[in-house]
Amino acid sequence: MGDLQYNSPKFWGKGIALGRVLLRLEKVSKIYPPSIAALKNISFELERGEFIFVTGPSGAGKSTLLKLIFGLERPSSGRMFYGDLDYARLHRRHLVHLRRRMGFIFQDFRLLPEKTVFENVYLGLEVLGVSGSVARERVERILKRLGLAARQNQKVKTLSGGEMQRVAIARAVVREPELLLADEPTGNLDPERSQEILRILEELNAEGITVVLATHDESLVRERHRRVIALQEGRLFHA
Amino acid sequence: MLKKVLLEFKTHQGSYGLTFFILTFSVTLFLFFSSLYYHLYLFSREAARSLALTVYLAPDLRPQTQKRLLQKFRALPGVKEVRLVAKREVLRELQRIFREDPEILQNLDLSKLPDFLEIHFQDPLRDLPRVQPQLRKLEKEPGVLRIRYAQSWLGRLWHLSQLLRRLLYLSMALLLASLLFLVVVTVNLTLEKQREEIEILSLLGASPGYIGRPKMMVAFVLGSGAFLAAFALLHLFESYLQGALAGVIPFLNLRLSLLPTNYLILGTGGMGFFCALLSWLAVQRYFS
Ligand SMILES: Nc1ncnc2c1ncn2[C@@H]1O[C@H](COP(=O)(O)OP(=O)(O)OP(=O)(O)O)[C@@H](O)[C@H]1O
Numbered sequence A: 001m002g003d004l005q006y007n008s009p010k011f012w013g014k015g016i017a018l019g020r021v022l023l024r025l026e027k028v029s030k031i032y033p034p035s036i037a038a039l040k041n042i043s044f045e046l047e048r049g050e051f052i053f054v055t056g057p058s059g060a061g062k063s064t065l066l067k068l069i070f071g072l073e074r075p076s077s078g079r080m081f082y083g084d085l086d087y088a089r090l091h092r093r094h095l096v097h098l099r100r101r102m103g104f105i106f107q108d109f110r111l112l113p114e115k116t117v118f119e120n121v122y123l124g125l126e127v128l129g130v131s132g133s134v135a136r137e138r139v140e141r142i143l144k145r146l147g148l149a150a151r152q153n154q155k156v157k158t159l160s161g162g163e164m165q166r167v168a169i170a171r172a173v174v175r176e177p178e179l180l181l182a183d184e185p186t187g188n189l190d191p192e193r194s195q196e197i198l199r200i201l202e203e204l205n206a207e208g209i210t211v212v213l214a215t216h217d218e219s220l221v222r223e224r225h226r227r228v229i230a231l232q233e234g235r236l237f238h239a
Numbered sequence B: 001m002l003k004k005v006l007l008e009f010k011t012h013q014g015s016y017g018l019t020f021f022i023l024t025f026s027v028t029l030f031l032f033f034s035s036l037y038y039h040l041y042l043f044s045r046e047a048a049r050s051l052a053l054t055v056y057l058a059p060d061l062r063p064q065t066q067k068r069l070l071q072k073f074r075a076l077p078g079v080k081e082v083r084l085v086a087k088r089e090v091l092r093e094l095q096r097i098f099r100e101d102p103e104i105l106q107n108l109d110l111s112k113l114p115d116f117l118e119i120h121f122q123d124p125l126r127d128l129p130r131v132q133p134q135l136r137k138l139e140k141e142p143g144v145l146r147i148r149y150a151q152s153w154l155g156r157l158w159h160l161s162q163l164l165r166r167l168l169y170l171s172m173a174l175l176l177a178s179l180l181f182l183v184v185v186t187v188n189l190t191l192e193k194q195r196e197e198i199e200i201l202s203l204l205g206a207s208p209g210y211i212g213r214p215k216m217m218v219a220f221v222l223g224s225g226a227f228l229a230a231f232a233l234l235h236l237f238e239s240y241l242q243g244a245l246a247g248v249i250p251f252l253n254l255r256l257s258l259l260p261t262n263y264l265i266l267g268t269g270g271m272g273f274f275c276a277l278l279s280w281l282a283v284q285r286y287f288s
């Protein structure tokens, strides 16, 4: 099967065949110009329903790995499969469709500060083509669940860091993604808040969403018996 | 969708407002000149249709010579009809005109009155210049006194209207080019202002279409609205224009209300679609 076939819009009508393995990386490297090797020869598989941590010190390549998976960056070499689709070199136009199956919680939230909590979360659904009362109901449900119901008509710029973090999570999970990528979702939070966020993500995972969580906070990882992808200077060490 | 369009307009009120103003202004000017052209064209075409050639014949020609000449003129290319106007007919006509004072005619020497041929062409503006050399030869034929050519100012008017038409095409091209520039720049401006938002939307998986659709709708409304507004403006000043111009250019009868409804619909829709298309192109360019 050539890449050409996947690059044709027709392909997207059929969807992607998902087996047990949701994501597979084969010898993926990322070199930023001029010669910063952010990732070197990374290979691993991610099964559906898994919850894995990506750990490593600052600069190890955690964010780069998540961005590659999400299609924000392209690998310099290697192959990446989403289901049976090799998307390492997929056209940007089609990548958008793939992105709609995932949720990304950004380290810096990437919310629209001038819009309300509700509008921000609603946008996450609307770009998927879900709108109207169905979308509104889903947004309200997720906001309630994340303890944001009282804040829904407040502008995002007036929220605290922890609240913004939860809005970012709500926007990602309201889409009921197959794969949730969380980049330091507890980065700016105190330990108590961090645990709370993790509990929410684990709950979502229990409901079937596959989660990849990048963090440099070892304490979060330690007491949980989850698979860990440990990165160091762009190389992979299995823990 | 309507809410999105309204929001889009509200967010970029200034840019869109100014664009609308300029669009309306340029379309108004364009429509004004096209209606000038249109009426000049109608007038000169109507007038040109009646152009005829008059051939004065020598007095007291023998009927055979008259008939031979008549045949020669009839053989010219493009001739629709050749009519012989005999002296008697002219006399009768004169008598009718001067019914009230017949003594005027008694003082004239009417025996010198020539017969003449009136030659009508199918398309005088096309055919007359074509038969010019033949006419010059025919003028030397015995029995032909003189050929009076059709009123030449009409021909010139016709050529003027042709020139105007070319100018109109040119200004149409200019109008379209400036529309292109204006709309693309405006849409780019709005995209640039929303850069951060657009970046976030694309992260969420929004297609260029999702971001561009409200802009296209706004562009459509602006385009067709500008055309309607321009039309209304001209309509509003119609009586004023009529009063002001009627004295200067006598044959001009500005009747904008006569601009056919089809053209109104075509113009409104066309402008709308054109602007929407431009906005779409601008969005595509931005995302490529
Ligand atoms: N756009 C870029 N251009 C050049 N170099 C980059 C770029 N993005 C990341 N890098 C480099 O790649 C390496 C890995 O960066 P990355 O952001 O993935 O680290 P990280 O593990 O997420 O770190 P942190 O814990 O601080 O977020 C770093 O050395 C960084 O400087």
Ligand SMILES: [Mg+2]
Pocket: A062, A063, A064, A107, A183
């Ligand atoms: Mg990072």
